[in-house]
Every structure is written in structure tokens, then in C-alpha cells.
Amino acid sequence: MTFVGIQNWINIFSDKVFWISFRNNIYLAIASVGFEITVGLLLAYIIFIEAGIKGKTFFRTAFFNPMIFIPAAVALLWKLIYFPVGGPLNEILSSLGIQPVDWLGDPSITVWSIILVVVWQWTGWYFILSLTGMSAIPTEIIESAIIDGASRWRLLTNVIIPIMKSNLFLQITLATTGSLMYFDLFWIMAEAGGPGHSAEVLSTWLYKQTFMWSNVGYSQAMAAFLTIVTFLVGYYWIRQVARA
């Protein structure tokens, strides 16, 4: 073993694919917070506040269910659904008169097609976390706000979200750290990292460097980078949870 100083770090920071991967992790984090948590919160609020809805148990089960599936199996199922010729999704689109889309072959959309499946699998998880948080709010608080004439929207933004602050920060902690570590769907759905490495994430790039090409120096620098970033992000949001 020879000491190479910061050469490994120079290598990763001058690697274009490293930056594409990191950017894709950030896209995933944005989608997780912007879609999974937001939609999960709104769906939970509908189930929570609308007394007249029938079949609440059914909706709750349906929303939550994808999360218990094995991600590797989900990835393979969606590869068939996304199949460009004769795949069920493009069949629906063509029956609506929409041009077929090459979901996993077009470098400008591959990463988003995969993120859509991640979102499909995990929105129900944040839905359940929000629903659990809301259900723990004392009913008197909700009732007195309704008596005071608060609309449902004001009730959500001015009463429920402030009370649920630490719950929501916790969801953001899970979503952002989880997005940085994410591996399964990107590995399986974007064989070889997608067209032109366009759908590489840090974990898949790191995996290839280690187990396919044995660039252990490079990959260990990258692992250190990933760990530090995840730690800092996790630490920041956990502090918000504690403060809220």
C-alpha cells in the first residue's frame, strides 16, 4: 500500500459521472420531500378530516401496501410496465393517442422514470407517518379550531402542521438520508447506469468502482464522501426535530 495523499479525492471530484450521480441523489431527495411527504400529508389530511368518506380502511391499505413489496421485485415489475414496445404503460398511452415513450432508454427521462417508481413505493409510508401524527393530536384542539370557524385549509396550515412539526422534520430526515443511500431500483432498472450513466446514483457508481473494477481507493474516498454528506444532512434535520 502506498500513501497517495489527496489523489483519490481529486479523482472523484474531477469525475463527471460522480457529479451526475450526486445530482441524481439530490433529484431523488427533492422528489421525496416534494412529492412523497407533501402528497402523503395531504392524503392523510383528507382521510383524517373528512368524516363522510367511506372505505377509509381500504384507502389506507391501498396507499400503504407498495411499501411492503421487495424493492428488487418492484424494479423488475416496472421494467415490464415501462417496456417501450408492447409494455402496458405505452399501450395505455397509445390508446389515448399519445406517442410511446422510451421510459428507461431516453437519457433525459430515465432517472425520472426510476424516481417515479421510488415515489410510487414510498409515498404510502409518509402518508402513514402523517396520519399517525395527526391522530395523536388531541381532538379538543381540532374541534375548537372548527368552532372558531377555521376552514379546512387554514386548519391544516395554521393548526395541524405547526403541531406536527417534529413529526414532519423526522419524515424529512428519513427521506433525505434515505435518498442519499438509495441503491436497489437504480441498480436494477438502469442497467449499466442508464444511457450514458444518466441514471447513476452515488451508491451504484460506488458499487461498480468497488466490485466490478476494483478501484478500491477511489471507491473508499467516495464512500467517505457519501457517509459525511449523509451524516451532515441527517444531523441537521435531527436537530430540527429536537428543536421543534
Place this chain on the structure above:
Amino acid sequence: MNARIRLLIIYLILIMFATWFIFPLYWAITAALKESGEIFTNPWGLPSNLTLRNFIDAWVLGGFSTAYINSIILTLSTTVVVIILSAMVAYPLSRFTFRLRNALFYFIVSGYMIPPIAILIPLYFMLKSINLIDTLFGIFLAYIGLNLPIPVFIMRSYISTIPRELDESAVIDGASPWYIFWRIIFPLSKPAIAAVGIWTALMTWQDFLYALTMLLSPKNFTIPRAILNFYGVYFNAWGYIAAGFVFAILPMQIVFLLFQRQFIRGLTAGAMKA
């Protein structure tokens, strides 16, 4: 806005999302029941001729009997060991006073923030040097370490809520810490045990990254690893892949539908404590 129109819109939103979440499962089940040509000619309808051919073939060709056994053995053994170990770690961390107690606790729990892939690389070379790659025992050891942080957190939070008077009176009666742990603390921790168990079982059951790296021969494959291998060979036979998907999700689906309430409570308790 008219109350009825309002309710209609809310139902539309809920049904739209429910459809999105359920349709892929519907497609997989119906495709698996169709004869091979019909998947393409009739992609979304119900099968016109029901066939179990896909299921029978996929079960054998995909090696699902081996994969089921391996996944079930690994999940159960990891879960049992993680429950016992996390309780044994959490007990002194919540009851005894010693130097660096909190530092030790945060050190263990912060393991959750380390990306599994960053742990995997050194662990892989370590297990390789003692010939534990491609063995169920090797990956079992890895799963225990990987899954321990959150359970320790859940267990400690729960044990801290058990009144101290209970073990103090046992101490007066001359009971040893070992006795107190097994006879008082552990039996009283049932809700935490359930939460830890569900959390650990799901994490182990779903794992792909470690199975991909550490399990190399089909006799050791778990379900996620087996289905990937199956796809690699039969990716053109969509009926097989769809049936394989159904096999892959079936055991956890049954557990979930039978114990839905405990399942959701256990997982949310796990996350909320984290």
C-alpha cells in the same frame, strides 16, 4: 362549493391515487394468469383463459422453494437475534450509570446514518478473509450489525418508561441484573419487541444490496436475489416474471393483511422513535 360536488372531488382524488398504487399489482396478477400471447394482445383486461402454467414453471425455474426457505430462515433468525441483542444492549444503557453511557448510546444509534454501501465494502473484504462470503451465516452476521441501531433506540426508549420501582424491589430481594432483565424487563417490553421485530423482519426481507454482493450461488439465494437471477434468464417470458413477482411479494403480503394493525403500529413506532 356544493357539499356533494366537494365529496365527489375528494373521492376522485382518493380513487385516482389508490388506482395508481394498486394497478401494477393488478397487472402482475392478471398477466401471470394469462397465456403467453395474451399479455400483449390484451394488456390490461382480465385473462380470457385462466392458466396456472406461469406459476408452476416460475416456481421451479426461479428456484423459489430454495429462495423461500433461505429468506424465511434468514429473516426469522436475524429478527430473533436482533430482538434479544437490542434488548440486552438497551437495558444497561437505560438503567445503569457508567462513564460514557450516552456517548456509547449515540455511537450505536448513529450507525443508522451510515450508508449500508459504505459499511458493505470493508465488511465484504473482512468476511472474505474468513471464508464467509456466499454463506448464509456470513450474511446473517452482516444483517445483525446492519439492523441493530434502530432497535436499540426503540428498546431503550421503551425500557425507560418501565417504572424503576419494579427492578429496585427485585434488587432488594437479591435478584441479579441477569434475572431482572429476563424475568422483569424483557417480558414487560412486549410492545417494543413487536416494533423491533416487524422493523427488522421487513428490513431483512427486503434487502437487496447485501444479498447481491454476498450470496453468489443459487443454493444460497434469498428471494430478491433469486428473482433478479430469474429475470436475467427469462426476461422475455413476461408471464414468468409476473408470476415471479407474485411469489416474491406473497409471504409478506399475507403477514401484512393478517396483522395489518400491529404491522403499521410497529413500523410507525419504530420510525417515530428514530
